[in-house]
Amino acid sequence: MVPVPLFSPRESHAPLESELTSAFCRVLQSGRFVLGEEVAAFERELAAWLEVDADRVVGVSSGSDALVAALLALDVGPGAEVVTTPFTFVATAEAIARVGARPVFADIDPRTLNLDRTAVAAAVTSRTRAVIPVHLFGHPAPLDLGELPVIEDAAQAIGARTGGRPVGTIGELGCFSFFPTKPLGALGDGGAVVARRGDLADRVRRLRQHGSADRRAHLELGGNWRLDALQAAVLRTKLPHLTGWVAERRSLAAAYSHAFAAIDGVALPATGADSEPAWAHYVLRVHDGKRDELARHLDAGGIGNAVYYRRPLHLEPAFAHLGYARGAFPHAERAADELIAIPLFPGLGADRQARVVEAVRAFFRG
Numbered sequence: 001m002v003p004v005p006l007f008s009p010r011e012s013h014a015p016l017e018s019e020l021t022s023a024f025c026r027v028l029q030s031g032r033f034v035l036g037e038e039v040a041a042f043e044r045e046l047a048a049w050l051e052v053d054a055d056r057v058v059g060v061s062s063g064s065d066a067l068v069a070a071l072l073a074l075d076v077g078p079g080a081e082v083v084t085t086p087f088t089f090v091a092t093a094e095a096i097a098r099v100g101a102r103p104v105f106a107d108i109d110p111r112t113l114n115l116d117r118t119a120v121a122a123a124v125t126s127r128t129r130a131v132i133p134v135h136l137f138g139h140p141a142p143l144d145l146g147e148l149p150v151i152e153d154a155a156q157a158i159g160a161r162t163g164g165r166p167v168g169t170i171g172e173l174g175c176f177s178f179f180p181t182k183p184l185g186a187l188g189d190g191g192a193v194v195a196r197r198g199d200l201a202d203r204v205r206r207l208r209q210h211g212s213a214d215r216r217a218h219l220e221l222g223g224n225w226r227l228d229a230l231q232a233a234v235l236r237t238k239l240p241h242l243t244g245w246v247a248e249r250r251s252l253a254a255a256y257s258h259a260f261a262a263i264d265g266v267a268l269p270a271t272g273a274d275s276e277p278a279w280a281h282y283v284l285r286v287h288d289g290k291r292d293e294l295a296r297h298l299d300a301g302g303i304g305n306a307v308y309y310r311r312p313l314h315l316e317p318a319f320a321h322l323g324y325a326r327g328a329f330p331h332a333e334r335a336a337d338e339l340i341a342i343p344l345f346p347g348l349g350a351d352r353q354a355r356v357v358e359a360v361r362a363f364f365r366g
């Protein structure tokens with residue numbers, strides 16, 4: 001039997017091959033490979049898609065660099081604390097540490113897997129300068145988190161909406177990733193920062209170029225966080241398809257949730273109130289310590305699967321210096337032991353989805 005992959009960026013590009021090839025040729029002939037008109041055009045088009053002013057989107061080199069630039073734009077640095085979730089990809093807390101600030105973790109809501117408002121409130125101190133909620137797996141996280149500036153980590157969530165608005169456009173700053181497996185993926189690394197204020201967008205634009213707006217003076221230190229023209233051209237080719245892809249992700253997710261509703265021993269992904277997820281991943285919670293057994297069963301049947309995340313960040317060796325012990329964030333720790341992602345991507349199709357459903361059902365039938 002042909003395996004069912006967890007995701008397949010190659011398949012999603014097949015129908016776009018001739019459009020992508022013309023985009024490559026356009027960049028080749030332009031002779032401009034970093035920033036330039038291709039990136040500026042992508043920024044304007046993404047701004048329109050995100051329903052924000054044209055000058056508020058800044059293309060950058062990755063979602064990780066987007067987070068660093070966003071923190072620097074808010075003057076977060078040594079001595080500051082930033083509250084975030086321990087149940088996320090390492091880049092979220094790494095960015096905080098890279099600007100010299102201290103990540104302070106708050107536990108998640110076990111139902112939605114996103115930051116818990118009460119836990120955030122309890123983690124805030126006089127040194128807290130920002131909060132970074134993560135729209136995990138494409139599910140909108142709560143953003144009404146008090147008076148502090150919010151940086152949305154929307155790396156996994158382009159296409160999600162909450163309260164009728166696109167995520168990543170609601171907080172002071174929003175950070176997107178265009179890593180190839182994300183709902184909008186480049187053919188390499190890429191990212192974007194969306195700023196609610198024009199002055200913050202200008203600051204991020206300066207930071208991505210070593211702190212220089214005009215290459216005459218370096219007003220502050222930033223980095224080389226520029227987006228390549230080739231990636232911008234790829235993203236411009238794919239952006240008009242994103243609405244359809246997100247709709248397809250939603251209907252695949254609905255079909256899974258319907259198919260698994262009656263299985264004892266798993267909990268289905270829960271969506272917060274007034275939220276439309278982007279469904280970057282479909283993640284099951286497996287009870288009774290059987291998650292890894294299910295993973296082996298799926299591996300044996302050729303069904304793609306992955307564990308996000310096997311270790312919450314407070315227990316990662318890289319964050320040992322923060323001094324957290326096991327037990328500090330029980331909901332995040334339990335999620336790390338129980339969650340498993342199964343295939344969900346545009347083009348998965350009913351037949352392959354039926355094979356995934358059958359493999360999961362067969363496991364629970366025993």
Ligand SMILES: Cc1ncc(COP(=O)(O)O)c(C=O)c1O
Binds near residue numbers: 065089092153156177
């Ligand atoms: C939640 C989250 N934040 C940040 C990032 C970093 O994005 P990138 O890989 O583009 O640097 C990722 C990427 O996987 C992510 O999932």
